[in-house]
Every structure is written in C-alpha cells, then in structure tokens.
Amino acid sequence: MSDEKKSTVRAAERALDILLCFVDEGSLGMMEIAERTGLNKSTVFRLLATLEGKGFVKRDSETDKYQLGFRVWELATSLNQSDEPAVLFLPEMERLRDELDETVSLYYRIGKERVRVQAIESKQAIRRVAPVGARxxxxxxxxxxxLMAYASEEELQELLADPDWPDSVNKEVYLEQLQRIHDDGYAISVEEREAGTAxxxxxxxxxxxxxxxALAVSGPVSxxxxxxxxxxxxxxxxxxxxxGKLVRA
Known part of the structure; x- marks a missing residue:
C-alpha cells in the first residue's frame, strides 16, 4: 500500500475513533477527545473541523463542546427496521426537549383531527403533560x-364544511391565520385549546x-x-x- 493510501486510511480510522468517543458520552470537549483517542490536539482539531463540516458532529458555541450531528441519525435510518417518523424522530425530539426545556410533541393529521403520535415531556416540575394518542x-x-396551512385546497374546504365546525371560530379569521402561518412557517397559540397552556x-x-x-413545543403560559x-x-x-431528511418518501 502506498504512503498516500496509508495516510488516508489512518485519517479515516482516527475520524471513526473520534465518533466512537460519543458512544457513552453526549458531549465532549476537544481535550477530552484527545485524551480518549490518544491523538494530539492539532490532529483532533483538524478532524473535528472536517466532521463538523460534513454534519457528523456539531459544536456548542457556549460550552465549546462537541456532540453527534444530524448526519449520524440519517445513517442510522438505514439500520432501523421502521420507517415510522414517530420512531425515527425520537432522538431529535429528545435533543430539542433538552435544548428548550419544554415538552415536545409530534402530530399527524388523520381525517378531521390531529393526533399526538409522539411526545417527550419537559423535565421541569411544572410542565405540559402531553398524552400520546390524544385526538x-x-x-x-x-x-x-x-397542519391545515399546508393542506390541499380540497382538504381545507372539506374541513370548513364540517357540520361540527364551532360557531365560536370565525372561518374568515381562521383562513387569514392559515395564510399568515404558511408565509411565516410557524404558528403560535396561547390558551386556545387549553387554559394555562401555550x-x-x-x-x-x-x-x-x-x-x-407538525412539530410543537408547549408549556405553561407562565x-x-x-x-x-x-x-x-x-x-x-x-x-x-x-x-424531514430522515423520511425517504
């Protein structure tokens, strides 16, 4: 094997050794990685920069520590026997919960209802309790x-024609809200459905x-x-x- 090929193989082995450091740890600093791998700091720095550029690790600017990046989860989908998003999305939902420290929920639209198919509750004492399966x-x-802001016109008209549509919800205002949500890419609600919750x-x-x-973060209005x-x-x-990158279809 040529010296160039040997060097390439060594670089790949070292990069993989760095990734394997995260098997038992959620986040690590550069010095910790250097100690675990036995590599010098300059080598670890260069390899981390490459891995970060490819999305395999990410650095927290506040703590200056590294964690696994989203590319790892994309690769993991090839090993997962289920293509069900509620299963595939769990690691990212847990990460988001830890970042925002509030309850994270995932909803599907099924007919004229939305169904909570996954939820990761906040660790705070006072938190939004989100039972899975709620319709x-x-x-x-x-x-x-x-969910309705990005639905088809046919689906939207079917919902508006629902005989169970409550008189308390003005349809024109509702349509204006959907247009704004479609333009902004997000929606906010404060005690719309449940008192004390946003x-x-x-x-x-x-x-x-x-x-x-629909991916949501919810918690007490306080x-x-x-x-x-x-x-x-x-x-x-x-x-x-x-x-979304984890969903093939």
Whole structure:
C-alpha cells in the first residue's frame, strides 16, 4: 500500500475513533477527545473541523463542546427496521426537549383531527403533560393550524364544511391565520385549546416536500410567552429540517 493510501486510511480510522468517543458520552470537549483517542490536539482539531463540516458532529458555541450531528441519525435510518417518523424522530425530539426545556410533541393529521403520535415531556416540575394518542380538533391550536396551512385546497374546504365546525371560530379569521402561518412557517397559540397552556409549532416536510407532521413545543403560559415562543422558532425549524431528511418518501 502506498504512503498516500496509508495516510488516508489512518485519517479515516482516527475520524471513526473520534465518533466512537460519543458512544457513552453526549458531549465532549476537544481535550477530552484527545485524551480518549490518544491523538494530539492539532490532529483532533483538524478532524473535528472536517466532521463538523460534513454534519457528523456539531459544536456548542457556549460550552465549546462537541456532540453527534444530524448526519449520524440519517445513517442510522438505514439500520432501523421502521420507517415510522414517530420512531425515527425520537432522538431529535429528545435533543430539542433538552435544548428548550419544554415538552415536545409530534402530530399527524388523520381525517378531521390531529393526533399526538409522539411526545417527550419537559423535565421541569411544572410542565405540559402531553398524552400520546390524544385526538384533537383541527380548527384550534398551533399544530392544527400548521397542519391545515399546508393542506390541499380540497382538504381545507372539506374541513370548513364540517357540520361540527364551532360557531365560536370565525372561518374568515381562521383562513387569514392559515395564510399568515404558511408565509411565516410557524404558528403560535396561547390558551386556545387549553387554559394555562401555550404552544409554538412548525411543519415537518419529507425530502420530496410532502407534509409529514407538525412539530410543537408547549408549556405553561407562565414560561411560554409570545416572545419566548418566537425565540424557539429557529430551533424548531432546524429540528424539523433534520427530521424531514430522515423520511425517504
């Protein structure tokens, strides 16, 4: 084997050794990685920069520590026996919960309802309890409006014609809200469906642009004011984008 090929193989082995450091640790600093791998700091720095550029690791600018990136989860889908997004999205939902410290939920639209198919509850003592399997109406709530903001015209008209549509919800106002949500890419609700609770939601699209689900973060209004929810939007959208890349169809 030529010296060039040997050098390439060694670089690949070292990069893989760095990734394997995260098997038992969620995040590591550069010095910790150097100690675990036995590599010098300059080599670890160069390899981390390459792995970060490819999305296999990411650096937290506040702690200056590294964690596994979204590309690892994309590769993992090839090993997963289930293509069900509610299963595939779990690691990213847990990561988002830890980042925002609020309850994270995933919703599908099934007929004239939205169904909570996955939820990762906040670790805070006072938190939003989100039971999986709950069926909720589509005319109220941030996630409902996200799901309908990207629905087809036929699906939207079918919902508006529903005889169970409540008189308390003005259809014209509802349509205006959906248009704004479609333009902004997110929805916010404050005590719309449940007293004392607020939520912010974004759409999850597959690689082909198909609407898969609505991703939401919710919590008590004492913490989830409008300002905070707007601040959550970039993180929500980034998570939704990573989730979408895991869906093949």
């Amino acid at each position: 909720l109406p589509l005319y109220v709530g941030a996630s409902s409006k996200v 939520a912010v939601s974004v759409p999850v699209f597959s690689r082909q642009g198909r609407l898969v689900a 913490r989830m004011n409008v300002k905070k929810m707007v601040q959550c939007v970039p993180s929500l959208k980034e998570s939704a984008q990573r989730m």
